[in-house]
Amino acid sequence: MKSPTANLAIPLLFFSLLFSFSWLTLAETHHYDNFLQCLTLHSGNASSFSKLIYAQNNSSYSSVLDFSIRNARFSTPTTPEPLVIVTPTHVSHIQTTIKCSRIHDMQIRIRSGGHDYEGLSYVSQVPFVIIDLINLRSIDVDAENKTAWIQAGATIGELYYRIAEKSSTLAFPAGVCPTVGVGGHFGGGGYGMMMRKFGLAADQIIDAHLVDVDGRLLDRNSMGADLFWAIRGGGAASFGVIVSWKVKLVSVPSTVTVFTVNRTLEENGTMLVHKWQSVAPKIHEDLYLRLFLKAVNSSQQEGKRTTQASFTSLFLGRIDQLLVLMQESFPELGIVKEDCTEMSWIQSILYFADIPQSESLDILLNRTGTAVFFKGKSDYVKESIPETALEGLWQRFYEEEPEAVQLIFSPYGGIMDEIPESETPYPHRAGNLFNIHYVVVWEEEDASASQKHISYMRRLYRYMEPYVSKSPRSAYMNYRDLDLGSNNKGRYTSYRQASKWGLKYFNNNFNRLIHVKRMVDPQNFFRHEQSIPSLLLG
Numbered sequence: 001m002k003s004p005t006a007n008l009a010i011p012l013l014f015f016s017l018l019f020s021f022s023w024l025t026l027a028e029t030h031h032y033d034n035f036l037q038c039l040t041l042h043s044g045n046a047s048s049f050s051k052l053i054y055a056q057n058n059s060s061y062s063s064v065l066d067f068s069i070r071n072a073r074f075s076t077p078t079t080p081e082p083l084v085i086v087t088p089t090h091v092s093h094i095q096t097t098i099k100c101s102r103i104h105d106m107q108i109r110i111r112s113g114g115h116d117y118e119g120l121s122y123v124s125q126v127p128f129v130i131i132d133l134i135n136l137r138s139i140d141v142d143a144e145n146k147t148a149w150i151q152a153g154a155t156i157g158e159l160y161y162r163i164a165e166k167s168s169t170l171a172f173p174a175g176v177c178p179t180v181g182v183g184g185h186f187g188g189g190g191y192g193m194m195m196r197k198f199g200l201a202a203d204q205i206i207d208a209h210l211v212d213v214d215g216r217l218l219d220r221n222s223m224g225a226d227l228f229w230a231i232r233g234g235g236a237a238s239f240g241v242i243v244s245w246k247v248k249l250v251s252v253p254s255t256v257t258v259f260t261v262n263r264t265l266e267e268n269g270t271m272l273v274h275k276w277q278s279v280a281p282k283i284h285e286d287l288y289l290r291l292f293l294k295a296v297n298s299s300q301q302e303g304k305r306t307t308q309a310s311f312t313s314l315f316l317g318r319i320d321q322l323l324v325l326m327q328e329s330f331p332e333l334g335i336v337k338e339d340c341t342e343m344s345w346i347q348s349i350l351y352f353a354d355i356p357q358s359e360s361l362d363i364l365l366n367r368t369g370t371a372v373f374f375k376g377k378s379d380y381v382k383e384s385i386p387e388t389a390l391e392g393l394w395q396r397f398y399e400e401e402p403e404a405v406q407l408i409f410s411p412y413g414g415i416m417d418e419i420p421e422s423e424t425p426y427p428h429r430a431g432n433l434f435n436i437h438y439v440v441v442w443e444e445e446d447a448s449a450s451q452k453h454i455s456y457m458r459r460l461y462r463y464m465e466p467y468v469s470k471s472p473r474s475a476y477m478n479y480r481d482l483d484l485g486s487n488n489k490g491r492y493t494s495y496r497q498a499s500k501w502g503l504k505y506f507n508n509n510f511n512r513l514i515h516v517k518r519m520v521d522p523q524n525f526f527r528h529e530q531s532i533p534s535l536l537l538g
């Protein structure tokens with residue numbers, strides 16, 4: 001629970017300034033009242049909009065704020081909080097909020113699913129308002145035309161559920177965790193177990209509705225090709241508020257096959273991980289062979305630790321064909337029929353989300369998640385990591401508690417090799433063997449614990465440097481990492497400053513993103529620590 005700060009009675013204001021974190025000076029209090037008035041007055045449907053606005057003194061404010069926070073690092077007593085949260089049910093509410101924020105110089109943060117790794121959808125260092133799209137989450141699946149309109153506040157779990165409701169052979173290629181929001185996920189790329197067959201979520205977008213800095217509601221035609229390009233992987237929050245996406249759905253067989261097998265170091269784990277690097281990116285694109293790595297307590301010897309490699313797979317076909325492919329390409333893994341299970345695509349969504357198969361599919365509609373303390377990073381690998389380097393990695397796992405650190409290797413290849421680097425802002429295509437996702441999680445709430453685990457993660461990242469992409473050392477924008485650099489605190493930032501992180505996320509597409517930004521938002525209204533800059537001061 002956070003302290004209620006902005007009670008605007010003057011004695012309380014002084015109290016809050018003295019004893020808790022607050023942005024409000026007296027001048028700002030006035031300013032903030034004006035902002036609130038603006039919101040309620042300028043709305044075309046003022047009375048209904050005022051019921052969607054949560055000021056800090058509202059008894060529901062904290063629960064609305066906390067509901068979509070997934071990283072507990074950004075939910076502490078010292079985390080800056082928004083002056084206001086608005087939860088639009090109508091485009092006009094978004095337009096009004098943008099208008100009033102410009103008049104009263106408030107920064108906005110846009111939140112869909114709240115999974116941002118650095119909390120950028122709900123934390124800012126200057127006075128700000130959150131536009132939380134939680135009420136805009138309808139999904140309209142057109143099974144006949146194999147398309148869907150999805151409002152930005154929907155989660156991918158809701159999307160998968162609505163598709164399965166209409167068809168058992170339609171699907172969508174996006175992430176694994178059902179509570180991820182489509183607003184951030186599609187805008188930054190978005191991948192899951194079908195990436196090698198169909199590409200990213202962003203690759204399926206065929207139209208979008210966006211509210212721009214002037215409050216105009218634009219679609220694919222009216223926004224023009226450049227802006228439509230930028231929002232499909234360049235991080236939509238630099239360009240406007242996405243209201244909805246239209247996507248192509250993909251066809252899958254009515255029966256797919258899954259398996260997970262675990263191999264420890266005593267079971268030839270190092271050799272298998274090494275071999276995986278040359279198999280998984282090249283094998284048939286219907287087969288996605290993902291790899292999870294972590295330290296575990298040894299089951300054989302009390303007090304001993306080992307590394308566990310967990311091979312987790314989706315095959316768009318049946319067991320027999322899968323066994324043939326595995327026997328041809330990866331016999332060392334020793335996959336047998338008993339390891340495999342046939343099921344529908346929607347059941348495979350539960351499987352990969354670690355939800356028991358006995359659960360009803362309705363669980364995909366449950367948006368309630370838990371916030372954990374974590375720090376994540378990412379890398380792209382272009383050449384196989386040598387066995388000796390893998391062995392060094394296992395040693396580094398043992399510096400933290402078993403299971404606290406996890407690496408996920410997600411293979412590329414397949415259609416990812418065929419989509420040109422400049423097709424969307426997401427540039428990590430041909431030439432990549434796999435992506436590495438690093439995460440360390442912890443439970444201690446104190447700041448020194450956070451520092452300790454974050455330092456550990458930085459050391460691990462340094463260790464990996466020789467084995468991953470270089471010049472730039474690429475990273476995935478959806479695994480946002482402020483260690484890579486961030487913009488200046490003021491309105492404008494320099495190219496030199498922004499290119500530190502910008503080239504890592506976007507490689508050769510960064511300059512085109514800046515060009516689009518200068519066209520559509522030259523005053524840099526839509527900004528955050530890693531938003532595309534509009535002005536280059538050298």
Ligand SMILES: Cc1cc2nc3c(=O)[nH]c(=O)nc-3n(C[C@H](O)[C@H](O)[C@H](O)COP(=O)(O)OP(=O)(O)OC[C@H]3O[C@@H](n4cnc5c(N)ncnc54)[C@H](O)[C@@H]3O)c2cc1C
Pocket residue numbers: 070109110111112113114115116117120121133152153174175176177179180181182183184185187188189190191192235236237238240241242243478479
């Ligand atoms: C538990 C977990 C599992 C994950 N699994 C995967 C995975 O399998 N595959 C994968 O690719 N990624 C995965 N991710 C990363 C995820 O794709 C990103 O964190 C994504 O940006 C989250 O989108 P969101 O809407 O939930 O987040 P938010 O925090 O709401 O938003 C993230 C960013 O997008 C902006 N944004 C959000 N909505 C809008 C909008 N409507 N208009 C404009 N800008 C908007 C925000 O301002 C912020 O900058 C995972 C993250 C977590 C925490």
Ligand SMILES: *[C@@H]1O[C@H](CO)[C@@H](O)[C@H](O)[C@H]1NC(C)=O
Pocket residue numbers: 044045048090092
């Ligand atoms: C105004 O609000 C009412 C009540 O919430 C709603 O039924 C109506 O559709 C709204 N009209 C507009 C134009 O938003």
Ligand SMILES: *[C@@H]1O[C@H](CO)[C@@H](O)[C@H](O)[C@H]1NC(C)=O
Pocket residue numbers: 050051052053054055058059060
């Ligand atoms: C809190 O805000 C909500 C949404 O605007 C409103 O419906 C509710 O009446 C407010 N509660 C109080 C106590 O002001």
Ligand SMILES: *[C@@H]1O[C@H](CO)[C@@H](O)[C@H](O)[C@H]1NC(C)=O
Pocket residue numbers: 008033036055057058
């Ligand atoms: C909260 O603050 C607003 C703006 O100052 C004020 O209008 C409102 O009456 C306050 N509500 C409560 C419940 O104190």
Ligand SMILES: *[C@@H]1O[C@H](CO)[C@@H](O)[C@H](O)[C@H]1NC(C)=O
Pocket residue numbers: 142143144145
């Ligand atoms: C499919 O698309 C066509 C052409 O846009 C449209 O006329 C038709 O109504 C759509 N089908 C459904 C079920 O909406």
Ligand SMILES: *[C@@H]1O[C@H](CO)[C@@H](O)[C@H](O)[C@H]1NC(C)=O
Pocket residue numbers: 260261262308310
């Ligand atoms: C693999 O290990 C994980 C724990 O890391 C466990 O939950 C899972 O059940 C194991 N799977 C199999 C098939 O043994």
Ligand SMILES: *[C@@H]1O[C@H](CO)[C@@H](O)[C@H](O)[C@H]1NC(C)=O
Pocket residue numbers: 266267268
């Ligand atoms: C490890 O690999 C060797 C050589 O390929 C093989 O003989 C042995 O059976 C494997 N061990 C396990 C536990 O799979």
Ligand SMILES: *[C@@H]1O[C@H](CO)[C@@H](O)[C@H](O)[C@H]1NC(C)=O
Pocket residue numbers: 297303402403
């Ligand atoms: C590993 O074993 C230690 C005791 O040896 C125990 O304290 C710890 O909880 C175990 N960790 C896990 C993840 O099982």
Ligand SMILES: *[C@@H]1O[C@H](CO)[C@@H](O)[C@H](O)[C@H]1NC(C)=O
Pocket residue numbers: 363366367368369370
């Ligand atoms: C939704 O998920 C949360 C967290 O996992 C859980 O605590 C809650 O019971 C679930 N709610 C329902 C209705 O299943």
